[in-house]
Amino acid sequence: MLKGKNLIDLDEFTTDEIDEIIQLSQKIARNPDEYHGIAKGKILAALFYEPSTRTRLSFEAAMLRLGGQVIGFSNPSASSVSKGESLSDTLRTVNAYADIIAMRHPKEGAPRVGAKYIDIPIINAGDGGHQHPTQTLTDILTITSVKKRLSGLTIGLCGDLKFGRTVHSLIKTLSRYPENKFILVSPQELKIPQYIKSQVLQKKNIEFAEAEKLEDVIQDMDILYMTRVQRERFFNEEDYIRLKDSYILDKQKMSLAKDDMIVLHPLPRVNEIAYEVDEDSRALYFDQVKYGMYVRMGLMAKLLGVK
Incomplete structure (x- = not known):
């Protein structure tokens, strides 16, 4: 079961788990309407500390198509990060509001560090020049x-x-x-x-x-x-x-x-x-x-x- 797991690095997923995600994604691609609404009531926090078009919008579109909702920021200057708030404090706050987090950050390893402070799944949406x-x-x-x-x-x-x-x-x-x-x-x-x-x-x-x-x-x-x-x-x-x-x-x-x-x-x-x-x-x-x-x-x- 993948429920509750973080995706920081695909190395931490077995080949079978990767294949499981790909197989479900293929089913969704063939008949997306069948999956509309399955995440009703769920909230994605999209936290993007770096500019992004496709990754951020595809996460948001994905959650909306699943029937869930989206909160977050596309620019850290529009959040308390601009006031000096630490990554751990931001994530602890978001943990109270959302069911899952997608985070892009310029520092390598930031999603792995952030995962220590929360109890909901976090997805690495790109960390510096490290992983995507x-x-x-x-x-x-x-x-x-x-x-x-x-x-x-x-x-x-x-x-x-x-x-x-x-x-x-x-x-x-x-x-x-x-x-x-x-x-x-x-x-x-x-x-x-x-x-x-x-x-x-x-x-x-x-x-x-x-x-x-x-x-x-x-x-x-x-x-x-x-x-x-x-x-x-x-x-x-x-x-x-x-x-x-x-x-x-x-x-x-x-x-x-x-x-x-x-x-x-x-x-x-x-x-x-x-x-x-x-x-x-x-x-x-x-x-x-x-x-x-x-x-x-x-x-x-x-x-x-x-x-």
Whole structure:
């Protein structure tokens, strides 16, 4: 049973538990009206200490579609945080009002610390450059729905692999499924952290390759996961400007790819995917947005224990 459990890091969920969430989310995606109202009387607190469009709105839409209600803030300056209130005090207060919390925070580990002060489920909606587990669930639901499997895939990840929390979460989770391979495409300055290579890929003897040019390896991919170079993770503006246009996916590069390769992106994009690619049937990043709402419906239904 997942009722009452926190989602801080998908590593703390078994593969069976992940599959359970994905299966319910697929049922919801096929017939969302059947699940309307199952969380009537429940309240989600959406606490977003960092800007967000898709994650925040998809959590809110998910709870509303389940029949529940939403409270919270999208900017800490609109809360007592601006007066110096501690994270623990904010969460203890919200604990009295809500049944479940979704929190995004710029500090790595903040949701795990916050969980110590409350007795309702908390969902990590992104903590700094660390983890983004519900985006990974979104990615997995998208892949499952289109590819009909989560194993035997060659997954290319391109762009900011150093600071990209979505990339780290996705590699760790897809590494659990057999016969997956990874192609890591980035400039030297934004390569995947060593701990991902040593503690995840090498430790599990998972095949992977690193490249600096997307056009050299795109033809081998079943999935291409594009990411933006994140300005907010850089301390030096000059480094950001130098690296931000490292990779731009366009029609020419797409012509080199398999006919059934799919392109995913956690969004927002800046200019790493040319708008001309939107017309390609393999571009699924806006489908991904809708899957994100369905997977958050499935996740919250499981953690709340609603029938």
